[in-house]
Amino acid sequence: MKHLMEKSEENLSYLRDVIFPGIRDRNTILFLGAGASVGTKRFLGQQIIDLYSDKLGIRLTVNNLVDFVDQLSANPDIFDRDDFDTWVTETFSEKLKPTETHSAIVRMNWREIITTNFDLLIERAYDQIVGTRDHLLKIKVIRNWDSYRYYPANDEIKYVKLSGCVSNKDKYPLVFSSKDFHSAGRFYKIVLSSLENLSPQINFLAMGYSFTDPFSKMLLDKFDSYNFRRKKWMISVDPFIQDEQLPFFRDNQIAVIKMTCDEFIGEYVDWENSQDKVFDNLKRIKYSDVEKKIISVPPDLALRLGDNFVQLSDYYKSAYVEPKDFYKGETPNFEIVKKDYDVVKRKLVDEIKDEARRLLNENNALVPILLLTGSYGIGKSTLCYRLIRELLLDMPSKYLGFEIINASKINSIDIGELLSKSRAKNIIIFFNGIDVDSIFKSLLDFRNKLSIEQYTEFRILLLASIRDNILTKYKLNKELLNALEINVDIPFNRDEAAELIEKLSDSGLISYRDAKQKNILVDKVINKFSGDSFITLISLISSSHHANTLIDAYNQLTKDAQKAFLFTSLFYRFHILTPVSLLQKMISKNWEDFRRDILEYDSKNILVQEIIDATGTEPDLYFRTKHPIVSQKLVELLLPNEDKRFDTYQALLKRLNYNTYNAGLVIDLLRAIENSEDLTTKKINKLYDVCGSEFAGDPHFTLHYAINLQHRNNEADLKVAIEKVQYVESVLETRNHFLIHRRAVLNFMMAKLKYQQEIELSDTYIYINEARALFEIKTVLDPFSAYSYVDYIKLEVWCYEKIVLDNENRIQQYVKIEELFDKAEKSVFENSHWIANMRADFIKNVKNKFAKSDGEYLSFLDEIYQKESLRPYAIILKYYYYESVQENNKLEVLIRELEEYDYLNDVERLLFKHYGRNLFVTDNRTKLFQLIQGNKDIEQQDPIRFHYYTYIAEAYNKNFQYSKEHIYTLKNKFYYLNPKLCETWIDNETREPRIFDAVITESRNHKIRVRVIDLQQEFNLRKSNYDMFDLSISSHHQVTLHFFLTGIRAEIIT
Structure with missing residues (x-):
């Protein structure tokens, strides 16, 4: 980096060639100071001191704003902090208007903007361009550490306000005094520590700061106290620097550009206008339709998708891999199968293709998942690429293939918009890397979002590969619905073994002189290696000395490169990429030395650098080895002792500073x-403890740490877990249902421990009541998850069995358990077998103790019915019984009787559910609205059902505008919806699905729409197979209507 002290042509060329491209390509973090807002030659800190001193009629001998506010704060007779903040706001914020410079800043392609300004100039400038042709990137304002955890989409820029905001001074206090900085310390640390993740290609640019101003100098020192730059250069746009000051800036690794902010931005705008449009100039992924014609993708959609959703086609060029490198274990990509490096196991591939077609043709509310499972290194990922390639070659007019690079960066709406332009009937989406816990969860989350959309113009199949032992672990905690597993551990047959030998020979890895020698090698593959591809490759290529080969390669590296190789392997053995910043810290080098000794070092293709299309402060450069197998083998060779592996992992984790990315990496x-059971439970517990302090405020880490503490199952650790969860909840702006559920479970476990210790059960009741209240909140926030009910039901069953209750309370407890089972059975769609198993255990261990048959159970209910105080509960239990055996004709009689007790909460909840499930009856709709009107708490206690039942009732009443308001709330307020939950529009007279006449109107937003003639309303089609129907515009059909959580859908039946 060099100083640019004059506007010479040489210096302007440096700006255009070096600095400006970094802004255009989103490789620059902007630090925005007050000088960009006030446009004055006076330093803001000194100006505030002078003007406010004049206002108070005092003169303090300080030139540092922090010292000034500190001294005034100690004198309550003359100083009121609220008055000071109001004066600052009125003087330096409200009177200022956005300039052309501000307008240009919000149009520029920053990676992130970090500011100590508290004004609203950037927000106002942004509002002025919203909806114009300049509005491609969205400004996402971040004002506290909780919201900083937000991951920006590709079309979003975080605008981080470190020092408060005048939009709400109470919620986001202005930062001036030492006490203020201490209070904001956590926010500063989290924001600035996140910057250490970035590679050397990301620039730091400061505008509006003059580091000769004491206040700005103090800010720089505070920034650098977090070591966020790690000795990287900061570029400072400052018109007031003199030549004699340059040595100071060079020592502090600050490169000065002697320009005003207006001049610098003006030069950039002129340069950008001389280029092609910024987004046209960027590399953009190409997509083609089934006819191989390029799809015209709108710029905003292309920006949101970025490199995170790529099409596997002739247009997409993966990184080139030499054949010999592929056979040596290089991570495969689509180019491998396009060039036919792989050996195709024909029978297996044909079987998988048949299953893929079958899954695509099935009509299921959930998008199907095809999982190719097997052991380490047998070519599962290659087989996924091969499957897609073959389907594309077999039926190019019907199939398209895609790969998800980062599911967190894309949404189902954008996917639908793109795929609707493809004209393909069948879409295969490859989801790579699900051996990693977070990626496996993102696959299921992404599948749920796709399923809710119910695309009708095309069918989607999600394809993934995973080691069978890892999948077995995942399935212990997650039920995989509409998912097919195919084990691909199939040995080579003789023809396939011969093909492999030929390809290894062609690539120069082995040799044979004649057919006889070739047959000897083929025999070895079939007989000695049992047709196993992994054993064949590592044995033939390295002559069975693969361990020595790996060690030889390791020994050829420099000492620093050896460390990088080992540290990277400790992560990549689990398919986890290693961020460059962690390696740099582990090797203990500054960036310049690290760049020279590691980034630019020829590591013999053993260490691979991978650049990621990241946003914000997410890592953009990672390291990996050629294959996880290489990493695993190196760790086995260098760290065969478990204690040594533990020590190394402990050293790695101690080097991680807190930020959101690192929290996910740790977990x-x-x-x-x-x-993998690589370390003992005690060692894993210790690793959690090592990270416990640094990551104490992160919700994701705290959740998993609390689970770890819970499993230790002792009172001390349970109390620590509760405290840690409570702390995180106290600083979050919104409720986190994962943490709420975990705290409920922890309180339940504490109740069980206290129950064993106490006689009076005072503490036991405290923990029971706390757990019960938290479980209730969990069911409200996350009503479709099995986790919302399983532990809640366990608690109530435990209370029923263990806590001494009188007869009335015992019956009420039994009713509560039945109510929870009813809600769970009608809400949960994943892991529903947990609920079924619990119901079976409850019947066996509780119900059968007093009623071994249905007749005995009904007699028991008749007996308690005779007691007036227990009668409503007996009726409720009868209702649940007759509903379970589908004697629905008896339900209405019970409901009529229950209505006399509608003042009881248990009764009111059942009436609400009954009316809501039978809204085709006019009288039930009236009663539902009366119930809601009489109890305003229903919406708070059961918001999902409130909006769902209300929208259905309004639809039956033909009040579709009111219905749409509730649908909008369901779609936008609740994150995790059940795509299977639906009710059918029933004819009140026949009690059968009502059939409507309808006409197809158009295809909008990749969904076919019909207009129902009797209702004069348009609806999207429900997901189904409509191949037999004429779906042209104006064609007439008969349809049924279905109430999904996301709206009404029509289904063509004739």
């Missing part, structure tokens, strides 16, 4: 170690 690593 992925610890979960992988647990799943």
Whole structure:
């Protein structure tokens, strides 16, 4: 980096060639100071001191704003902090208007903007361009550490306000005094520590700061106290620097550009206008339709998708891999199968293709998942690429293939918009890397979002590969619905073995002189290696000395490169990439030395650098080895002792500073170690403890740490877990249902421990009541998850069995358990077998103790019915019984009787559910609205059902505008919806699905729409197979209507 002290042509060329491209390509973090807002030659800190001193009629001998506010704060007779903040706001914020410079800043392609300004100039400038042709990137304002955890989409820029905001001074206090900085310390640390993740290609640019101003100098020192730059250069746009000051800036690794902010931005705008449009100039992924014509993708959609959703086609060029490198274990990509490096196991591939077609043709609310399972290194990922390639070659007019690079960066709406332009009937989406815990969860989350959309113009199949032992671990905690597993551990047959030998020979890895020698090698593959591809490759290529070969390669590296190789392997053995910043810290080098000794070092293709299309402060450069197998083998050779592996992992984790990315990295690593049983439980516990302090405020880490503490199952650790969860909840702006559920479970476990210790059960009741209240909140926030009910039901069953209750309370407890089972059975769609198993255990261990048959149970209910105080509860239990045996004709009689007790909460809840499930009856709709009107708490207690039942009732009443308001709330307020939950529009007279006449109107937003003639309303089609129907515009059909959580859908029946 060099100083640019004058506007010479040479210096302007440096700006255009070096600095400006970094902004255009989103490789620059902007630090925005007050000088960009006030446009004055006076330093803001000194100006505030002078003007406010004049206002108070005092003169303090300080030139540092922090010292000034500190001294005034100690004198309550003359100073009021609220008055000071209001004066600052009125003087330096409200009177200022956005300039052309501000307008240009919000149009520029920053990676992130970090500011100590508290004004609203950037927000106002952004509002002025919203909806114009300049509005491609969205400004996402971040004002506290909780919201900083937000991952920006590709079309979003985080605008981080470190020092408060005048939009709400109470919620986001202005930062001036030492006490203020102490209070904001956590926010500063989290934001600035996140910057250490970035590679050397990311620039730091400061505008509006003059580091000769004491206040700005103090800010720089504070920034650098977090070591966020790690000795990287900061570029400072400052018009007031003199030549004699340059040595100071060079020593502090600050490169000065002697320009005003207006001049610098003006030069950039002129340069950008001389280029092609910024987004046209960027590399953009190409997509083609089934006819291989390029799809015209709108710029905003292309920006949101970025490199995170790529099409596997002739247009997409993966990184080139030499054949010999592929056979040596290089990570495969689509180019491998396009060039036919792989040996196709024909029978297996044909079987998988048949299953893929079958899954695509099935009509299921959930998008199907095809999982190719097997052992380490047998070519599962290659087989996924091969499957897609073959389907594309077999039926190019019907199939398209894609690969998800980062599911967190894309949404189902954008996917639908793109795929609707493809004209393909069948879409295969490859989801790579699900051996990593977080990626496996993102696959299921992504599948749920796709399923809710119910695309009708095309069918989607999600394809993934995973080691069978890892999948077995995942399935212990997650039920995989509509998912097919195919084990691909199939040995080579003789023809396939011969093809492999030929390809290894062609690539120069082995040799044979004649057919006889070739047959000897083929025999060895079939007989000695049992047709195993992994054993064949590592044995033939390295002549069975693969361990020595790996060690030889390791020994050829420099000492620093050896460390990088080992540290990278400790992560990549679990398919986890290693961020460059962690390696740099582990090797203890500054960036310049690290760049020279590691980044630019020829590591003999053993260490692979991988650049990721990241946003914000997410890592953009990672390291990996050629293949996880290489990493695994190196760790086995260098760290065969478990204690040494533990010590190394402990050293790695101690080097990690807190930020959101690192919190996820820690959990992925610890979960992988647990799943692989690489370390003992005690050692894993210790690793969690090592990270416990640094990551104490992160919700994701705290959740998993609390689970770890819970499993230790002692009172001390349970109390620590509760405290840690409570702390995180106290600083979050929104409720986190994962943490709420975990705290409920922890309180339940504490109740069980206290129950064993107490006679009076005072503490036991405290923990029971706390757990019960938290479980209730969990069911409200996350009503479709099995986790919302399983532990809640366990608690209530435990209370029923253990806590001494009188007869009335015992019956009420039994009713509560039945109510929870009813809600769970009608809400949960994943892991529903947990609920079924619990119901079976409850009947066996509780119900059968007093009623071994249905007749005995009904007699028992008749007996308690005779007692007036228990009668409503007896009726409720009868209702649940007759509903379970589908004697629905008896339900209405029970409901009529229950209505006399509608003042009881248990009764009111059942009436609400009954009316809501039978809204085709006019009288039930009236009663539902009366019930809601009489109890305003229903919406708070059961918001999902409130909006769902209300929208259905309004639809039956033909009040579709009111209905749409409730649908909008369901779609936008609740994150995790059940795509299977639906009710059918029933004819009140026939009690059968009502059939409507309809006409197809158009295809909008990749969904075919019909207009129902009797209702004069348009609806999207429900997901189904409509191949037999004429779906042209104006064609007439008969349809049924279905109430999904996301709206009404029509289904063509004739």
